[in-house]
Amino acid sequence: MKQALHLGAISFDAVKHLVLCRAERRPPKLDLDIYPYLPRATVEKTSAKAYMRLLDRKEEPA
Structure with a gap:
């Protein structure tokens, strides 16, 4: 995983x-x-x- 991150290889196939x-x-x-x-x-x-902002949002009606 370190090598993939270092190379910027983010796709499943590349990893x-x-x-x-x-x-x-x-x-x-x-x-x-x-x-x-x-x-x-x-x-x-x-x-x-960014994740905390998503978790802090109150559930919006669908």
């Missing part, structure tokens, strides 16, 4: 790939430069305050 590569003792191939049509994603760390 699974890293885990399998580590288990099979082979280098991972996560070079996205060969996929120029994929958009670059930036994901920020979620703050605890």
Whole structure:
């Protein structure tokens, strides 16, 4: 997981790939430069305050 976070690999498939590569003792191939049509994603760390705001909200009628 540390390697995935360090690389910015956030998808299930990328993390699974890293885990399998580590288990099979082979280098991972996560070079996205060969996929120029994929958009670059930036994901920020979620703050605890954001979750607390969701928990503090009173239940709204449906």
